[in-house]
Amino acid sequence: MDEGDRPTDTDGSAGRDERVEDQSGAAPDESDDVVPDRSDHNISGRSDDEVSDESDRATSGDSDDETDSEREADLGDEPESSREAVGSGESDTGSGAQGASESVGDPAFETEETTTADESLVHRFRHDREGALMWIREMLASVGVVLLVGLLLFGVSGVWPPMVAVESGSMEPNMQVGDLVFVTEPGRLAPDAAENGVGVVTHEVGQEVDYRTFGSYGSVMIYTPPGRTGSPIIHRAMFHVTEGENWYDRADPEHHNAVDCGSLANCPAPHDGYITLGDNNGAYDQASGLSPPVRAEWVNGVARLRVPYLGYIRLIATGQVELNEAITRTVGSALPAAMESGLPAVDSTPASSATAA
Secondary structure (H helix, E strand, O other): OOOOOOOOHHHHHHHHHHHHHHHHHHHHHHHHHHHHHHHHHHHHHOOHHHHHHHHHHHHHHHHHHHHHHHHHHHHHHOOHHHHHHHHHHHHHHHHHHHHHHHHHHHHHHHHHHHHHHHHHHHHHHHHOOOOHHHHHHHHHHHHHHHHHHHHHHHHHHOOOOOEEEEOOOOOOOOOOOOOEEEEEOOOOOOOOOOOOOOOOOOHHHHHHHOOEEOOEEOOEEEEOOOOOOOOOEEEEEEEEEOOOOOOOOOOOHHHOOOOOHHHOOOOOOOOOEEEEEOOOOOOOOOOOOOOOOEOHHHEEEEEEEEEOOOHHHHHHHOOOOOHHHHHHHHHOOOOOHHHHOOOOOOOOOOOOEEEEO
């Protein structure tokens, strides 16, 4: 075969191109036939509901994924300053909560501290041996003891107050100014020699039976005559008279200046009663006009015992005795002359008064 009869490369490549084109042209036809059939088959095999459900799930899944991705992207793109701000906010919140808890706890701590302080104060009040608390404790204890003793004495004496303070010196030396005298109600603790309901033994009877109180015979009684505005009188009962009695002959001439009954005050006796006398006085109370014969109902009580000096507390508190005077009488005249010059004179009065303590 001649070279001229051989097909050229050009022709050959052209032929090949034609064949490729024929094949590619045939491929679309074949694809058109196959794909529609397969798709139609799958779609026809499922229900419309299932297809719609799957599409909804796919859509929601995609949207969730997109949302998560967007969140991650936003957080990733968030600046560090914002993160620090959030962290500091959380820290502030935590510290605020801690502060709130501490503030809530503060009252409890304050209560505990207050309780501890109270306990410490009570302990100091009970055990301090110096300072203001010790003085307050001692004063309160003294007042408590006095009140307790007073209540006990009231139970024994039957009168209130059961003690009186001697104001004047008419009963000296057997009773001194500032003495505190324990008194019983009339008729209580009466001795056998008392033949009356008052419980008083007169000086006259006391000499016969040897009954003595406060340094002499007879009882010392506290009485208040009608119309008296001052303190009760505390004097000794000398003898008893009856109404209309001429008692001049029974009276001791040392205690009156009368020459007969007519010149003696309250003689004859205007009523039944006691003739009384202060141990340091020169005249009977009835002869001096201090009181008529003392009726039984005028008697407030009978003196039983005395405690020296304690009556000054009452006398100073009521202003009846000055503090300097009380000190002078109690401890002696050890004060400077300048102070003594201002002191009032201390004289024995005709009647020894008794102030209720």
